[in-house]
Amino acid sequence: MLWSTPVPKYVLIPAGEPLILWEGSGLDSLVLMDNDVHLGFDSLALHAGQEPDPTTGAVVPPIYQVSTYKQDGIGGLRGGYEYSRSANPTRTALETCLAAVESGTRGLAFASGLAAEDALLRTVCRPGDHVVIPNDAYGGTYRLFAKVAEPWGLAFDAIPLADLDAVRAAIRPETKIVWVETPTNPLLGIADIAALADAAHDAGALLVVDNTFASPYLQRPLELGADVVVHSTTKYIGGHSDVVGGALVAADADLGERLAFHQNAMGAVAGPFDAWLTLRGIKTLGVRMDRHCANAEKIAETLGRHPSVRQVLYPGLPSHPGHDVAAKQMRAFGGMVSVRMESEEAAVRLCERTKLFTLGESLGGVESLIEHPGRMTHASAAGSPLEVPADLVRLSVGIEDADDLRRDLERALG
Numbered sequence: 001m002l003w004s005t006p007v008p009k010y011v012l013i014p015a016g017e018p019l020i021l022w023e024g025s026g027l028d029s030l031v032l033m034d035n036d037v038h039l040g041f042d043s044l045a046l047h048a049g050q051e052p053d054p055t056t057g058a059v060v061p062p063i064y065q066v067s068t069y070k071q072d073g074i075g076g077l078r079g080g081y082e083y084s085r086s087a088n089p090t091r092t093a094l095e096t097c098l099a100a101v102e103s104g105t106r107g108l109a110f111a112s113g114l115a116a117e118d119a120l121l122r123t124v125c126r127p128g129d130h131v132v133i134p135n136d137a138y139g140g141t142y143r144l145f146a147k148v149a150e151p152w153g154l155a156f157d158a159i160p161l162a163d164l165d166a167v168r169a170a171i172r173p174e175t176k177i178v179w180v181e182t183p184t185n186p187l188l189g190i191a192d193i194a195a196l197a198d199a200a201h202d203a204g205a206l207l208v209v210d211n212t213f214a215s216p217y218l219q220r221p222l223e224l225g226a227d228v229v230v231h232s233t234t235k236y237i238g239g240h241s242d243v244v245g246g247a248l249v250a251a252d253a254d255l256g257e258r259l260a261f262h263q264n265a266m267g268a269v270a271g272p273f274d275a276w277l278t279l280r281g282i283k284t285l286g287v288r289m290d291r292h293c294a295n296a297e298k299i300a301e302t303l304g305r306h307p308s309v310r311q312v313l314y315p316g317l318p319s320h321p322g323h324d325v326a327a328k329q330m331r332a333f334g335g336m337v338s339v340r341m342e343s344e345e346a347a348v349r350l351c352e353r354t355k356l357f358t359l360g361e362s363l364g365g366v367e368s369l370i371e372h373p374g375r376m377t378h379a380s381a382a383g384s385p386l387e388v389p390a391d392l393v394r395l396s397v398g399i400e401d402a403d404d405l406r407r408d409l410e411r412a413l414g
Helices: 041-047 089-101 113-124 139-152 164-170 193-202 253-266 272-283 285-304 323-329 344-353 402-413
Strands: 010-013 020-023 030-032 106-110 130-134 155-159 175-181 206-210 228-231 246-250 309-313 336-341 369-371 392-396
Touching (some): 041 272, 041 285, 089 246, 089 272, 106 113, 106 253, 113 175, 113 253, 130 139, 139 155, 155 164, 164 193, 175 193, 246 253, 272 285, 285 309, 285 402, 336 344, 344 369, 344 392, 344 402
Parallel strands (some): 130 155, 206 228
Antiparallel strands (some): 010 020, 106 246, 228 246
């Protein structure tokens, strides 16, 4: 069975024999009903929403490259499918899996992360409402708020989310969302999800967490009190730099239904092939993240010892101001490392001299990438309070041999 309706908190997923019960709470969230064997994250990522095809036995869900479906009479839908903007079996498989790995009740797949963000804002907010965002938010998110949502009538304030007193002071009666990135892009700031959830809920607002940098393998915001999780599935979930996509996962079924209405009404859905590629990426998310994290830790240590590097930003370092919070709410510290050089010229020179680290935007793929945020991914924040330091370099540490990556950076640093 593939769902085009909300996935409830407890779901029977037919997978042959035995049946599998997904209980959307806790890391070990699949239970085999016949022997009560608990399955962990990797098993959930491989099986939730991905039962073998009942006709052929194919173990990978097919790509339903179809726009419309035969109806058994007027209003007689087969499996709830009528038109692929509203629902598509491949996308449903992805959305079911996304809900499972994030411990949510409803997962929704979009054409991009920003499309997901826009649908969320249009669902929850109205002109005259207010949102609190991080003061080091992703440049594209800031652009969405400053250039699209604010002219529409939505006010926002950029606040250091590690300062809970500042967050509480920024919340107004008209605040509908406290918007969190943790770790942030590209400064790798850490915010306490559980504490921010309490602050938001005390004011009657929702807590939204962009979980792109951590991925659901490393961090489970809904279990910490968040209401909605946002992903650019282009990044770690897809994991291979070959697909663009976004996702929302809601903790509450009613909110999930409202988000689904806007997904259909606005139409920025993931296509079936994009959904299939993203679902393929989820299968290996856990093993990839283990290598990303291990490599990033080694790279952070290497860069921290180099005299040309002024500062290493990595939450796995005990010197990082958010290290203790990250250790509390994350399984490991992620695959992103940022560094501050002695000057903008030194930062640009490092970006231009690496070989294994490819100069390019985006992140989270199996290959290592390097970029200058101020001139590339965060150029839209130039001249704003969210402008990133000109001497900053961001590295997405891939799964190559760690010693090769270290040698590449050491050679580029001279």
